[in-house]
Amino acid sequence: MPQLSPAFADVIELLTILPDGDEAAVAAVRARDAQLTKPAGSLGALEGLVEFLARWQGRAQPRLDNPMVTIFAGNHGVTDQGVSAFPREVTAQMVANFTNGGAAISQICALHEINLRVFELALELPTGDITQEAALDDKMCAATIAYGMEAIAGKPDLICIGEMGIGNTTVAAALYAALYGGTGADWVGRGTGVDDAGLARKADAVDRALARHAGELGHPLAILARLGGREIAAMLGALLAARHQKVPVIVDGFVATSAAAIAHAVNPAAIDHCIFAHVSAESAHARALQAMGQRGLLDLGMRLGEGSGAALAAVLAKTALHLHNNMATFESAAVSGREG
Numbered sequence: 001m002p003q004l005s006p007a008f009a010d011v012i013e014l015l016t017i018l019p020d021g022d023e024a025a026v027a028a029v030r031a032r033d034a035q036l037t038k039p040a041g042s043l044g045a046l047e048g049l050v051e052f053l054a055r056w057q058g059r060a061q062p063r064l065d066n067p068m069v070t071i072f073a074g075n076h077g078v079t080d081q082g083v084s085a086f087p088r089e090v091t092a093q094m095v096a097n098f099t100n101g102g103a104a105i106s107q108i109c110a111l112h113e114i115n116l117r118v119f120e121l122a123l124e125l126p127t128g129d130i131t132q133e134a135a136l137d138d139k140m141c142a143a144t145i146a147y148g149m150e151a152i153a154g155k156p157d158l159i160c161i162g163e164m165g166i167g168n169t170t171v172a173a174a175l176y177a178a179l180y181g182g183t184g185a186d187w188v189g190r191g192t193g194v195d196d197a198g199l200a201r202k203a204d205a206v207d208r209a210l211a212r213h214a215g216e217l218g219h220p221l222a223i224l225a226r227l228g229g230r231e232i233a234a235m236l237g238a239l240l241a242a243r244h245q246k247v248p249v250i251v252d253g254f255v256a257t258s259a260a261a262i263a264h265a266v267n268p269a270a271i272d273h274c275i276f277a278h279v280s281a282e283s284a285h286a287r288a289l290q291a292m293g294q295r296g297l298l299d300l301g302m303r304l305g306e307g308s309g310a311a312l313a314a315v316l317a318k319t320a321l322h323l324h325n326n327m328a329t330f331e332s333a334a335v336s337g338r339e340g
């Protein structure tokens with residue numbers, strides 16, 4: 001196995017020496033939950049969401065005063081291979097749409113009072129075409145991971161990790177194939193809506209990228225640099241910074257999950273503070289989640305990206321916390337408890 005570049009030493013440390021969740025905070029949440037006017041367990045996954053917030057915020061009374069969606073945007077040289085239904089310039093155009101309020105994510109966030117921050121990553125400088133060369137050199141990859149850590153500035157109490165980048169479902173497919181095995185055809189899907197010929201070009205591009213970089217894919221971070229993208233590296237940084245600053249994470253769809261997959265491949269415990277918002281309609285997403293022993297919270301047939309699935313999961317988390325904080329107890333409402 002080739003040696004991992006020393007450029008990644010700090011990232012490896014952040015992936016390895018990890019704070020644990022706060023089990024006393026979880027116990028406090030469970031004790032209150034047991035008193036609320038409902039049969040135990042009847043709010044299902046909503047109860048788990050409140051425990052998740054408590055565990056990773058380290059608070060017996062978790063808060064969602066400042067939830068945040070972050071969108072990392074990057075461009076990809078592999079679009080030269082005809083792998084997307086849309087042209088590369090759409091990435092920058094959609095970034096403008098996010099800030100101008102016209103995108104789906106803008107409206108989800110506006111409706112539900114969730115902050116939205118967009119991180120534009122050198123859109124005029126697409127990464128290398130992975131069928132021909134490395135996406136990023138190791139130092140640039142490490143620097144982009146570090147930049148992604150900016151996401152937790154402003155102290156969000158929950159961060160949703162999303163992305164925008166024409167061509168990035170091909171890049172994510174290449175990452176999964178390198179991490180978990182299989183061929184391009186096993187991991188590609190229709191992304192923004194490619195036809196059958198486009199789907200075949202995607203599978204072929206992944207296979208050629210794997211062959212081009214064979215022998216240099218011995219470490220998950222080397223895989224990220226060779227086959228990844230700026231937004232995926234930055235999402236990894238955001239995810240890591242969140243863990244170290246007690247910010248729970250909701251990961252969006254097929255592409256955002258690939259950043260978590262890199263972390264998980266280095267150290268499975270590094271994603272313990274993450275939940276996966278949904279199962280994307282991108283066909284291999286379910287398989288990628290399964291490879292990490294994870295499940296998506298929702299299954300809405302969505303395949304938009306831009307943090308949209310994660311934002312909807314955050315809406316559920318807000319609802320779950322509101323119930324936890326505001327429902328009556330059996331005692332306060334004079335409701336009789338369970339028999340026996």
Ligand SMILES: O=C(O)c1ccc[n+]([C@@H]2O[C@H](COP(=O)([O-])O)[C@@H](O)[C@H]2O)c1
Binds near residue numbers: 169191254256285
């Ligand atoms: O994350 C997902 O589940 C997902 C599934 C399909 C498409 N996307 C979005 O679509 C873009 C990539 O699609 P493509 O076809 O250009 O590779 C990118 O901006 C992603 O946010 C995202």
Ligand SMILES: Cc1cc2nc[nH]c2cc1C
Binds near residue numbers: 086163165192304305
């Ligand atoms: C219009 C459009 C919006 C998107 N949002 C995330 N990825 C996208 C891709 C396209 C093409």
